[in-house]
Amino acid sequence: MTRSVDLVVVxxxxxxLSAAVTAAAKxxxxxxxxxxxxxxxxTAWSGGWIWAPRNPVVRRTGITEPAEAPRRYLQALLGNRFEPERVDAFLAAAPEMVGFFESLTALEFEAGTAIPDTYGQLPGAGTGGRSVIAKPFDGRKLGEAIELLRLPTRETTFLGMTIQAGPTCAPS
Ligand SMILES: Cc1cc2nc3c(=O)[nH]c(=O)nc-3n(C[C@H](O)[C@H](O)[C@H](O)COP(=O)(O)OP(=O)(O)OC[C@H]3O[C@@H](n4cnc5c(N)ncnc54)[C@H](O)[C@@H]3O)c2cc1C
Structure with missing residues (x-):
């Protein structure tokens, strides 16, 4: 059987899945x-934190900053691998991406208001408010499709539940 589609995502x-959802929404x-x-x-095994400075979820908590700050951080972090065009494209698209998913899909985010940037000693490093994570989701809404989800690893779970940093969990 031959099937024709506009886009095949591998x-x-x-x-x-971000590419697939975006294409379907278009x-x-x-x-x-x-x-x-x-x-x-x-991705299913990851901590799930998305570094997306200046995103709308964080802005609603009252944290705002100019794009210059995360840009300075990336410049210090990337050194001679800093590519201004790609970094500027990322900084423009990241907040748009968060807004897209929260307005057009069932995905809801929590703001990492106290999640600092990994390399806090670098210029432009943030002390919180640049990351988001998906809010807990009731898996029963997926029906039988829940069986298709990759299970978390034994090392990152307790009694079958994922051990996860919450939105205000700053490392000590
Ligand atoms: C423990 C852990 C914690 C992490 N925490 C974070 C975090 O908090 N924040 C963060 O930003 N990053 C985190 N990361 C990193 C992050 O998980 C990865 O960078 C990200 O998931 C990569 O996404 P991806 O879509 O590129 O690849 P994947 O999520 O690996 O997806 C690739 C998929 O392609 C499939 N595939 C591959 N080849 C083929 C093929 N030929 N045909 C069909 N299918 C194929 C694979 O089976 C897989 O399902 C973490 C990673 C780990 C391991």
Whole structure:
């Protein structure tokens, strides 16, 4: 049987599914190909924190900053691998991406108001308010499709539940 679609996405991690959802929202027909028996890839095992400075979820908590600050941080971090055009594109698209997913999908975010940047000694490093994480989601809403989700690892769970840093959990 031959099937025709506008876009084929290979892989069902954050990269693949973000592309698939975005394309579908723009009206394209999409097929996602996944080689594993479950969905989610490495993303399903990750901490789930998304570094997206100046995003709307964080701004609603009252934290605002000019793009110059995270840009300075990335410049210090990346050194001679700093590519201004790509960094500026990322800094413009990251808040847009968060806004897109919270307005067009069932995904809701919590703001990491006290999650500092990893390299706090660098110029432009933030002390919180540049990250978001998905809010807890009632898996029962997925029905049988919940069986398709990759389970978390034994090392990161307690009694089957993922051990997770909350939005205000700053490392000591
Ligand atoms: C323990 C842990 C914690 C982490 N915490 C964070 C965090 O808090 N924040 C953060 O930003 N990053 C974190 N990371 C890193 C982050 O998880 C990865 O960078 C991210 O998930 C990569 O996403 P991806 O979509 O590129 O790949 P993946 O999520 O790995 O998805 C790739 C998918 O493609 C499939 N695939 C591969 N080849 C084929 C093929 N030929 N045909 C079909 N399917 C194929 C794979 O099976 C997989 O499902 C963490 C990583 C780990 C391991």
């Amino acid at each position: 892989g069902s991690g954050a990269g693949g 009206g394209l027909s999409v097929t996602v190909l996944e080689k594993a028996e479950v969905l989610g890839g490495t």
